[in-house]
Amino acid sequence: MRPYTQVLDRLRTAGLRPTRQRLALAKLLFENGDRHITAEQLHTEALGATIRVSLATVYNTLHQFTTAGLLREIVVDAGRSYFDTNTTAHHHFFYEDSGCLADIDDEALAITHMPIAPEGSVIKQVDVVVRLARA
Amino acid sequence: MRPYTQVLDRLRTAGLRPTRQRLALAKLLFENGDRHITAEQLHTEALGATIRVSLATVYNTLHQFTTAGLLREIVVDAGRSYFDTNTTAHHHFFYEDSGCLADIDDEALAITHMPIAPEGSVIKQVDVVVRLARA
DNA sequence: GACTAATTCTATACTAAGTCAAAAAGTGAA
DNA sequence: TTCACTTTTTGACTTAGTATAGAATTAGTC
Numbered sequence: 001m002r003p004y005t006q007v008l009d010r011l012r013t014a015g016l017r018p019t020r021q022r023l024a025l026a027k028l029l030f031e032n033g034d035r036h037i038t039a040e041q042l043h044t045e046a047l048g049a050t051i052r053v054s055l056a057t058v059y060n061t062l063h064q065f066t067t068a069g070l071l072r073e074i075v076v077d078a079g080r081s082y083f084d085t086n087t088t089a090h091h092h093f094f095y096e097d098s099g100c101l102a103d104i105d106d107e108a109l110a111i112t113h114m115p116i117a118p119e120g121s122v123i124k125q126v127d128v129v130v131r132l133a134r135a
Numbered sequence: 136m137r138p139y140t141q142v143l144d145r146l147r148t149a150g151l152r153p154t155r156q157r158l159a160l161a162k163l164l165f166e167n168g169d170r171h172i173t174a175e176q177l178h179t180e181a182l183g184a185t186i187r188v189s190l191a192t193v194y195n196t197l198h199q200f201t202t203a204g205l206l207r208e209i210v211v212d213a214g215r216s217y218f219d220t221n222t223t224a225h226h227h228f229f230y231e232d233s234g235c236l237a238d239i240d241d242e243a244l245a246i247t248h249m250p251i252a253p254e255g256s257v258i259k260q261v262d263v264v265v266r267l268a269r270a
Numbered sequence: 271g272a273c274t275a276a277t278t279c280t281a282t283a284c285t286a287a288g289t290c291a292a293a294a295a296g297t298g299a300a
Numbered sequence: 301t302t303c304a305c306t307t308t309t310t311g312a313c314t315t316a317g318t319a320t321a322g323a324a325t326t327a328g329t330c
Binding site for chain 2: 073075076077078079080081093095096102104105107108109110111112113114115116117118120121122123124125126127128129130131132133134135
Binding site: 017018019020038039040055056059079080081 | 315316317318319325326327
């Protein structure tokens with residue numbers, strides 16, 4: 001099995017053209033366990049791994065992957081976007097001091113009453129953020 | 136009763152020096168029903184009401200009010216902060232098309248099972264955002 | 271392999287939201 | 301009124317993200 005086979009399949013399945021940059025970024029994102037990462041972090045990581053890619057391309061790629069269902073955007077900080085490789089429905093702890101995110105176990109939190117969407121709108125997603133401070 | 140009596144009391148109670156700017160912004164914020172507002176919106180509104188105040192002061196004031204417990208910051212958009220005059224525990228609908236926020240009735244949404252805070256941290260707040268798209 | 275249409279990337283300028291800091295202005299107590 | 305302390309102002313600056321023209325790349329056809 002060649003090194004890029006899995007991410008190649010993944011991009012093709014998602015209907016995305018498998019460019020050099022997309023393949024390399026997909027490898028960083030999807031072959032290192034579940035991750036929560038910002039565009040800046042991913043860009044730095046790519047450069048550190050001698051992947052030549054512009055910051056604009058990192059942003060474009062993250063947004064394309066999100067639109068294609070490979071990533072999910074997480075909004076916990078008014079100053080930047082986080083992207084989550086785990087796209088299943090789940091919620092997050094957010095450590096405000098460090099800017100780190102962690103998944104909350106499914107059984108640890110549940111919403112028992114869902115509100116009805118107001119007239120003329122549909123519910124896209126329900127996000128729960130448990131904000132943490134250092135004890 | 137003078138026009139600024141209520142907000143004057145409110146600032147004094149909160150331990151904040153009642154400067155001209157703080158009084159005027161407090162009046163806009165707290166005497167128009169529950170509001171969700173960004174710094175830019177408040178600044179525009181203040182200027183429209185011939186309140187001379189700098190944008191830096193609007194930001195400073197919103198942050199001071201939040202720290203003093205008069206406002207609550209709501210993070211639903213990675214590009215800007217919203218401030219909520221209703222500081223009780225409650226959750227929000229966020230209309231992604233328009234950038235508008237609306238409170239969710241208490242009984243309409245319930246969470247069973249609060250997660251335990253991870254080692255070394257405390258839960259500051261639990262935020263639920265129901266993201267809406269146009270139908 | 272050559273050609274080519276369409277897509278994507280790059281580099282850099284730009285935007286929007288928010289912050290910084292020195293000087294000026296204002297508050298409140300004595 | 302004075303004065304110590306706080307707050308505001310102004311305009312420069314920072315940060316995260318976006319725009320865009322030209323270059324580079326992908327992928328299908330022959």
